[in-house]
Amino acid sequence: MLTQVAFALLGKLAWNQLPPNPIAWGGALMVIVGLIAIVALITYLHRWKWLWKNWLTTQDPKRIGVMYVVVALIMLLRGGADALIMRAQQATSVGNSQGLLDPSHFQQIVSAHGTIMIFFVAMGLMFGIINLVLPLQLGARDVAFPFLNATSFWLFFAGMALVMGSLVVGDFSAAGWLSYPPLSELKYSPTVGVDYWIWALQIAGVGSLLSGVNFLVTIIKMRAPGMTLMKMPLFAWGVLTSMSLVAFAFPILTVTLTLLALDRTIGTHFFTAGGGGNAMMYVNLIWAWGHPEVYILVLPAFGIYSEIVSTFSRKKLFGYTSMVWALAAIMLLSYSVWLHHFFTMGAGANVNAFFGITTAVIAVPTGVKIFNWLFTMYRGRIKFASPMFWFMGFVVIFTIGGVAGVMMSIPAIDYQVHNSLFLVAHFHMMIVGGVVFGFFGGLTYWFPKIFGFRLHEGLGKIAFWFWGVGFLTAFVPLYILGLMGATRRLDHYNASLGWQPLFIVAGIGVGLIVIGVAAQVLQLVVSIVQRDQRRDLTGDPWNGRTLEWSVPSPAPFYSFIKQPVVTERDQFWADKQAKAHAKKEYEDIVLPKNSSLSVVIGALAFVFGGSVVWHIFWLAPLALIGIVVTIIVRSMNDEPEYRLTAREVERLEHERLRKVKAYEALQA
């Protein structure tokens, strides 16, 4: 009787769902202690009201962008800790030694590492940087739908909270980062792990989809007057192509996850081994989303590199038009290659040949881009600032990884290295070397625009060298191991294989990356401490070319005093050459008011996800109804905006100039 009541109220939630062993407790304690420490710190500093008013309820894309980046960097530490554990396990779990972890726990950590790094680090950094930079580059004050933008962030946050929650109660999926059935079906994964995975991704995924629509409309409708599509900065083009992919790929993810969830919760037969299900359909569906997803991440990064390389080479970008067409070609081709993730499934020689060729072809527009970047540097007056380091590291690593990718596009070769560490090395080179380096470079590049002071250059370069060298040390051995036959997700192997030395080298590589991360943390701390000497008083610290550098640093919350008019591709550069000074005119500015409802929707989404994971079936519909009611309440708000008068803008501008004078005196 009591157990029935408990099940009705709490679902599968019970005391025995707490972590089973000391290592798992370590993870749980880190989450709990971290949470308590943050809450205590904010309370001690009396910053709750400030946090709520200025950050949590904000609809300013620059602040939302900062929140995305903060969450993503914290998750980078979590995902990085997983990577360290994996390397430690594989370096030690050989022969008679079983290493640190039991196999199931190891598989959870592998799955969590992949899920977190893609969804909560790479996606978070991407949406963060887009929020920070895109409206400024377009000469717009905001995104198309500010409330939706904040809601997307809070859905992303709710998904992140579910993943972190799985460390404390229950377990995480042990079925890999894409949870293939039938392994991920209820029969073979009976715990809540896969459910956590499904609902964390589903909630964050809906947020991403809404962001995709939002940024797409922002680019289509909100460019400054005169900015035709072919006058847009290349980062905006990267975002446009990437968000088109979001709009057409994420619905497939939504469907796929829903069907898997239905299989697990209400007993449908979509991907089950029996009952007329078809597990191969899942693999097709998930990669029909998953392959475009890779390009969703990398296209904005390509845009960032284009900005960096032309700024620091003091030249306009080489081959702008071909760069745009290359982005468009990659965007279209990215839908026609998904099958190369499972050549070995046996679709037949002709099908494999088709997808092998499309995969190889995608290297052509990518090659066009690489050469255009190099030609931009050619005869440029290159300034080797730290963003440029990240760019050059990218060119080397991405090219090596790309060539490995073209190798694997040949089905006959893929049969040999499928699911091996060769593949793991390849896609890490694409995602870390291609995407993460780009985001690090972009963050360094745009940091002064957002915070008003520059990051420490020396420490940034040290961080780059440890990252770059560490990365190659960690992943080149994996190519070799892959060719020797080591498969991915390996928790133990026989000593006679002779793999251990290479695994140890890979472990040392990760150690070097950790030093790189430490240098980045130190860079941030040192820069904050020295911020008064590092102030960017001009608003244009790198001698930039595009509109975001035409506003002061940090960019004011209203971004532009007057909306800019565009006639050139590198408008700001042209203005500087012509020594054109816009005369100061002030106008009334309409801005979105803060709203707490985005936070409410995020919180309810978290409750919904948690209650479905734990089968608390009375709470889930309540949370869903709560979300619907919140949306209706929001729709009743007839005045979501406020007006900042020209006079007020003028006052703020004068106040800013006074501050600049004071800092100038200080720096002199």
Add this chain to the structure above:
Amino acid sequence: MNEELVLEQRREHEATQKTIVGFWVYLMTDCVLFASLFAVYAVLHGNTFGGPSGHDLFHLPYVLVETFALLMSSFTCGLAMLATQRRARNEVLFWLFVTFCLGALFLGLELHEFANMVHDGNSWRRSGFLSSYFVLVGTHGTHITFGLLWMAVLGGYVWKRGITDSIRKRLTLFSLFWHFLDVIWIFIFTIVYLYGSIGV
């Protein structure tokens, strides 16, 4: 002053345009969502696992009534939009009410059909085919449910505030949504019910 008013109106107009473009993009994402479900149905429709097939289950005249209810509701939704252009509040309310009733009738018929199937032991648990059938048709039904809720809220606004610019915008979005669901239903009717009944 006059110039300010013009600017203000242009801003309003641009905001409306933005919302409508955004809603179109959203509808396209929804279209991809249904396309995925149709693909799933196409893969699984033969996997009856010893259970009944569409030929055994579907009763075309019944589905035809459903279809007409929904098509009629799209027509009356169009009439409501025409009345909106004329700012005829009561007419809008009347046609919205008719649209709501037809939508509710459609939903009722669909749920009745589902209930019968489940009662006969042919639920989504029976086979891959039935899983994909229930989820494809049910997703459309869920959209209709949210559409009805949306309609009710909009009706409440029109009742209380009359036809304002903001409500005209919302009614435009709603009508896009409602016609979109009609288009999806035409595909469901053809691919699921017609093909299913003749046993393709």
